[in-house]
Amino acid sequence: MKILQVTPQYPPQSGGVETHVAEISERLVDRGHEVTVLTADAGNKGNHVERRNGVQIRRYRSIAPNETIHFSPQIATAVRRSNASIVHAHNYHSFPLFFAALGVGDRQFVVTTHYHGGSASPVRDRLLSVYHPFGLWAVRRADSVIAVSEWERKQLATDFGVTATVIPNGLEIKRFSEAEPIEYNRPYLLSVGRLEEYKGIQYVIRAMSQLPEYDLLVVGSGSYREELERITREEGINEQVKFLGYVDDKQLPPLYVGAEMYVTMSEFEAYGMTVAEALAAGTPCVVRETGGLKDWVSQEGVIGIDDPDSNQIVEVISQQEATVTPHISSWNQITKRIEELYR
Secondary structure, eight states: OEEEEEESOOTTSOSHHHHHHHHHHHHHHHTTOEEEEEESOOGGGOSEEEEETTEEEEEOOOBOGGGOBOBOTHHHHHHHHOOOSEEEEEOTTBTHHHHHHHHOTTSEEEEEOOOOSOOSOHHHHHHHHHHHHHHHHHHHHOSEEEESSHHHHHHHHHHHOOOOEEOOOOBOHHHHHTOOOOOOSSOEEEEESOOOGGGOHHHHHHHGGGOTTOEEEEEOOOTTHHHHHHHHHHHTOTTTEEEEESOOTTTHHHHHHHOSEEEEOOSOOSSOHHHHHHHHTTOOEEEESSGGGGGGGGSTTEEEESSOOHHHHHHHHHHOOOOOOOOOOBHHHHHHHHHHHHO
16 A cells, blocks of 8 residues: 655654654555655755655654644645555644645545643643644544544544544563663652653652652653753752653663653643553553543553642652553554554
8 A cells, every 4th residue: 555644743853643653654664565754844954855764754844833733734735646545644733634634635534633632831722722623624534533542532532523443552562571671779760751841740850859769760851851950959859850861762661671660740641652661661650640641540550640749649659569560562563453444
């Protein structure tokens, strides 16, 4: 099959959607399909074409206020001119999905929404409220809608009136399960993700003064780092909290394996990829019971809290003695399911 993937961003840009699209695209190529990705992340380089691991990538410029929406009308023309028989668009929260719907014509149109219902940014919320009629039309235009979690499937039924098929994110399980832990001289908790307010790392930092037996290693970069560092100084725990910044993919599994516990207090997640990574590494997790993170609480080794209050975080971490038994699909299994949906 000739397959067109449409997404706001693609690696080397990082993030859950970016990883999802890259993993399935490369595996579809391995299964003998011709895959082209249209993405709106050309930036200052201007429109250009490149190839990564067998996937052709066409990058287009976009207008992206507050690093969101990615308004790129040229994608509609690129979709219309494509000879692909399947058009698969990703991420409800950005305009490329809408432009894919405009250009798809009578070809099969698949949408994976990665929908989390809102954001913690007033600017993004205003942009999403303006975008909603366009996104709603585009999602309802699809022949098949994919949700990455059961929570997302229910939200799509409520907010869009559509029936979605649940096909979760996958994982290179052995990369985490067979990793060796890093050498570190104290027990540590781990948090991984973009440093933005909605990720809730500030709540974990504020709990650390009551957990003197642990350090907190924070992996990721983002605009909220300066505020997180200020909170760390305010709490007087500079020696306890380590900001590692961006960590290469090869270095990440050992960090998960060595952690006593993985903690995420994120407010908006359609799935929770980092929780899957931690569980695959055999590390118990504490999650905030919101969005797609709710689905993880049913797994052995995951404890949920309904309020990111420092006392709740401290109590759960102090008492946690969970056995981890992950139930996670590989990317090969997920790609096979998507391929079957295409057919």
